[in-house]
Structure formats: C-alpha cells, structure tokens
Amino acid sequence: MIQKDKPIEAVVIGSGNVASVVVPALEKAGAIAVRQVYSPTPEHASALAGRLAGAEAVSDPLAVDMSADLYLVSVKDDAIAKVAAQMRRNDAVWLHTSGGVESSVMAPLTDSYGVFYPLQTFSRGVEVDLSVVPVFIQGSDVRSLDVARRLGESISGKVYEADGPMRAKLHAAAVYACNFTNHLWAIADDILRRETGKDLGVLRPLLEETMRKALTMRPADGQTGPARRGDRGVIEKHKSLLTQDEAQLYETLSQHIMDYYERN
Numbered sequence: 125m126i127q128k129d130k131p132i133e134a135v136v137i138g139s140g141n142v143a144s145v146v147v148p149a150l151e152k153a154g155a156i157a158v159r160q161v162y163s164p165t166p167e168h169a170s171a172l173a174g175r176l177a178g179a180e181a182v183s184d185p186l187a188v189d190m191s192a193d194l195y196l197v198s199v200k201d202d203a204i205a206k207v208a209a210q211m212r213r214n215d216a217v218w219l220h221t222s223g224g225v226e227s228s229v230m231a232p233l234t235d236s237y238g239v240f241y242p243l244q245t246f247s248r249g250v251e252v253d254l255s256v257v258p259v260f261i262q263g264s265d266v267r268s269l270d271v272a273r274r275l276g277e278s279i280s281g282k283v284y285e286a287d288g289p290m291r292a293k294l295h296a297a298a299v300y301a302c303n304f305t306n307h308l309w310a311i312a313d314d315i316l317r318r319e320t321g322k323d324l325g326v327l328r329p330l331l332e333e334t335m336r337k338a339l340t341m342r343p344a345d346g347q348t349g350p351a352r353r354g355d356r357g358v359i360e361k362h363k364s365l366l367t368q369d370e371a372q373l374y375e376t377l378s379q380h381i382m383d384y385y386e387r388n
Contacts, residue, residue: 126193126194126217126267131151131154131156131157132155132156132194132271132274132275133156133157133159133192133194134156134157134159134193134194134195134196135158135160135161135162135192135194135195135196136158136160136161136162136172136179136195136196136198137162137188137195137196137197137198137199138162138197138199138207139163139165139169139171139198140168140198141246141247141248142198142221142242142246143172143196143198144171144172144175144246144248144249145246145248145251145252146198146221146242146254147161147172147176147196147198148172149254149279150275150278150279151176151177153278153279154278155274155275155278156194156196156275157177157178158178159178159179159180159192160173160179160180160189160192161173161176161179161181161182162182162183162185162187162188163181163183166181166183169181169182169183185210185211188211190211192216194216194218194219194271195211195217196219196220196221196240197218197219197220197230198220198221199220201222204220204222204225204229204230205229208233211233212233213232213233213234214233214234215234215235215236216234216236217234217237217238217267217268218234218236218237218238218268219238219239219240219268219271219275220239220240221240221241221242222239222241223241223243223294223295223298224291224292224295227239227262227263227264228264228288231264235265236263236264236268236271237263237264238262238263238264238268238269238271238272239260239261239262239272239286239291240261240272240276241259241260241286241291242257242258242259242280243258243259243260243294243295243298244257245302245303254279254280255279255280255281256281257279257280257282258280258282258284259276259280259282259284260285260286260290260294261283261284261285261286262285262286262287262288262291269285309324309331311370311373312324312327319365334346344384344388347381347385350378351379351381351382352382352385354382359374359375359378362374363375
C-alpha cells in the first residue's frame with residue numbers, strides 16, 4: 125500500500141544509463157525505497173544495487189519480487205515489451221522511463237501503468253542536476269499518474285503531463301538537439317585529430333558561443349556559415365578535404381540548410 129509520508133517500495137527493472145543516475149536520486153530524495161534491481165547481466169544489477177540502501181540484485185526474471193508497490197522499467201526502448209513479457213501481472217504501479225514508447229506496452233502487467241520520462245542525456249558516473257531537468261509523466265489512472273508526479277516532483281521543479289504522441293515528438297526533437305549534434309562533434313573531433321593534430325578543445329569557444337546563441341535567440345536566426353550564405357565554392361572546397369562519408373554528410377546538411385532558408 126502506497127503511503128504519502130513514506131518512500132514507495134519499488135523494484136527497478138534495468139540498470140543502464142538512466143537508471144544509474146535517476147534511481148539513486150529518487151531514493152536519496154525519499155521518493156522510493158528500492159527492494160531489488162533486476163538486470164539479465166548480474167554485474168550490472170549488482171553495480172546499481174550497491175549504490176542503494178539495502179537493494180538486492182537479481183538476474184532471473186522469476187526471482188523478481190512481485191509484492192512491491194512500484195516497478196520502474198528503465199531499459200532500452202525496444203526491450204520494454206520483451207521485459208514486460210517476462211514479468212508476472214500484479215496490482216502495482218508500473219512506469220517506464222522512455223520518451224518514445226507508448227505507456228500501454230505495460231497494460232498486460234497491471235491496470236495502473238504510465239510513464240516517468242526525464243528529458244536529459246544520461247551517462248554512468250556523470251552527475252546531473254536533476255532539479256532543472258523537465259520530467260514528462262503519464263498515467264493510465266489516478267493512482268499511476270499520482271505516483272509518476274510524486275517521483276517527478278521529488279527531484280525536479282519541472283514536471284509536465286504528456287501523452288504518447290507528445291512524448292514521441294519531444295523525443296525526436298531531443299535526438300536532433302543532442303544525439304545528432306554530438307555525432308557531428310565526434311566527426312569534427314575526428315577531422316581535427318586526423319588533419320591538424322588537435323582535438324575538439326580548440327573549438328570550445330565556438331561551441332560555447334553557438335550554444336549561447338541557441339539558448340538566447342531562435343536558432344534559425346543565429347545560423348551562419350557557407351551554406352547559410354549559399355557559398356558553393358567554400359562548400360566544394362571543404363568536401364574535397366574530407367573522407368567520402370564525411371563529404372556526403374556535409375553535402376546533405378549544407379543542402380538542407382540552403383533549402384530551409386529558401387522556404388522560410
């Protein structure tokens with residue numbers, strides 16, 4: 125039975141990047157008391173359980189304690205349904221942490237299911253100030269929504285309700301802003317190391333100014349560079365200096381920028 129003045133007895137399903145950052149924060153905030161951490165990889169389950177107060181590490185689905193009040197599923201998007209199929213149905217609240225998966229994937233497990241989605245990039249061992257991270261929640265009923273909100277408000281000052289289509293759009297935008305951008309930084313770092321002997325650190329002032337502009341004006345208004353100017357000569361010269369794959373991506377992005385500003 126979930127009580128408002130006590131931590132929620134919880135089982136964590138998964139031990140990846142999100143769980144490794146968010147679960148200890150939830151426990152430290154007094155929102156949950158973790159009974160078990162389940163992962164099919166025993167060492168991963170043990171690593172996260174070892175950071176929690178009294179949590180047991182388990183790697184067999186049949187060993188998962190089904191008497192807890194909350195099950196927090198924090199695994200890869202395409203693994204949520206597979207994990208759910210391994211678990212037994214009960215009357216607890218089940219929440220997953222994905223932005224791109226519908227909450228109904230957990231409907232076979234309980235009538236009280238939902239989503240607890242912190243919109244941030246997480247890596248093991250990297251501290252994150254969760255108080256400023258937006259958390260998007262959804263619930264199939266009052267109980268699951270209340271639990272999701274309780275978890276969110278325990279660590280963040282920015283908690284919002286969002287249904288599946290809204291979360292999917294937020295997730296897509298986040299992939300552009302974070303994952304794709306980081307990959308472009310990785311390519312820039314490769315070029316610098318290969319061609320100049322330097323690394324991405326030499327671009328730090330440029331990156332900081334680019335981020336400052338993106339956060340203080342509409343990014344479309346802050347766009348600069350040869351594609352924005354329509355400078356095809358510079359574009360072709362740059363392409364000639366790159367590997368085939370790099371040049372192809374450079375051309376695709378440059379053309380997209382030029383087309384974007386022709387339309388707008």
